Amino acid sequence: MTRILIAEDDRHTRAALEELLGAEGYDVETVADGLSASKKIESKKFDLICLDVMMPMKSGFDVCRFLRSSDSQTPVIFITAKGEEIDKVVGFELGADDYISKPFGSHEVIARVKAVLRRCQPEPSQAPNPKDPTTHVTFNMHDLQVTPSKLRATRGDTTIELTARELQILILLHDADGDVVHRQTLFQECWGHHRVPNSRTVDQTVSQLRKRIEIDPKHPRIIQTVYGIGYRCECKAHP
Numbered sequence: 001m002t003r004i005l006i007a008e009d010d011r012h013t014r015a016a017l018e019e020l021l022g023a024e025g026y027d028v029e030t031v032a033d034g035l036s037a038s039k040k041i042e043s044k045k046f047d048l049i050c051l052d053v054m055m056p057m058k059s060g061f062d063v064c065r066f067l068r069s070s071d072s073q074t075p076v077i078f079i080t081a082k083g084e085e086i087d088k089v090v091g092f093e094l095g096a097d098d099y100i101s102k103p104f105g106s107h108e109v110i111a112r113v114k115a116v117l118r119r120c121q122p123e124p125s126q127a128p129n130p131k132d133p134t135t136h137v138t139f140n141m142h143d144l145q146v147t148p149s150k151l152r153a154t155r156g157d158t159t160i161e162l163t164a165r166e167l168q169i170l171i172l173l174h175d176a177d178g179d180v181v182h183r184q185t186l187f188q189e190c191w192g193h194h195r196v197p198n199s200r201t202v203d204q205t206v207s208q209l210r211k212r213i214e215i216d217p218k219h220p221r222i223i224q225t226v227y228g229i230g231y232r233c234e235c236k237a238h239p
Contacts, residue, residue: 001027002117003045007037007063008052008079013102017050017079020106021113034058038066046074048117053080053087061094068095072205073163075120077112079104093200133167139174141222141233144213146170153213165190166209173223173233182230206231 004026008014014030022028029046031037035057041049049067051060058066064076075097080087091099097116100109136148144160146153148167153160162170168190172181183202191201210217224232 001025002047003027003029004048004050004113005037005040005046006030006050007032007034007040007055007060008050009033009055010052013052013079016106017109020109024110024113026113032056034060034063037063041067041071048075048077048113048120050077050079050113053078053091061090064091064094064096068204069208071163072165072208073120075116077116079109093204095201095204133164133171136167136171139171141170141174141213144222146174155213155215160212162212165205166212169206169209170213170233173231176232178232178234180226180230180232184230186230 002025004021006014006017006021006028008017008030009032011032014032018028018030029040029044031040033056034051037049037051037055037060038058040046041063049063051063053060055063060078060080064078067074067076072095076095077098077100078091078096079100079102081102097120098112100112134148134151138145138147138149140146144153144155146162146167148171151162151164151167153162153170169186172186172189186202190205206223207217210220210223214220214222222233224234226232
């Protein structure tokens with residue numbers, strides 16, 4: 001069953017969302033503040049997280065930032081009274097997948113939740129999907145060996161678990177064979193839509209990926225930044 005976390009401090013809105021999404025067959029858990037949301041995220045895997053922006057103890061933006069520090073996959077929808085364009089931009093830049101302004105209609109919420117889940121968690125296909133990154137053959141990037149079928153990379157005796165999106169980024173950079181891959185290309189290929197051009201979402205995900213695969217993330221050797229354009233990787237092994 002699809003598990004959804006709702007973090008909302010207004011008890012009427014929280015109860016309404018719980019009832020609304022519960023009636024759709026989702027397994028819904030609720031919390032009333034940002035700190036509780038972070039603890040829930042640490043202890044349990046959710047398929048979708050709905051965050052109010054203005055919450056006690058920790059804002060929805062802070063919770064999203066906390067989530068994205070270790071998880072670039074789980075979809076996030078902000079549901080909030082803050083409807084200014086700049087707030088929406090901040091939300092998307094932090095890695096949100098959608099943004100619903102209060103007051104909202106029940107049909108709108110259900111439609112948006114289903115759309116995000118459909119986009120981020122497509123139904124598995126019985127037939128092999130040629131675009132499935134896990135079907136890619138094993139390849140090397142410097143001293144790192146990437147094994148797509150296992151969603152992991154290894155350096156010596158060290159194993160690094162990868163998310164599907166992180167794997168997609170590495171495959172795109174590897175297949176480009178030293179050519180620059182534009183941010184917008186990474187965004188379209190790895191996030192699957194064209195929203196928010198120049199989004200920092202790609203930069204933040206690459207930054208987190210570097211912390212996991214680079215020996216020295218401040219002086220990366222695998223993923224090179226091409227300032228103002230994108231990234232590239234010279235995949236040759238260390239001399």
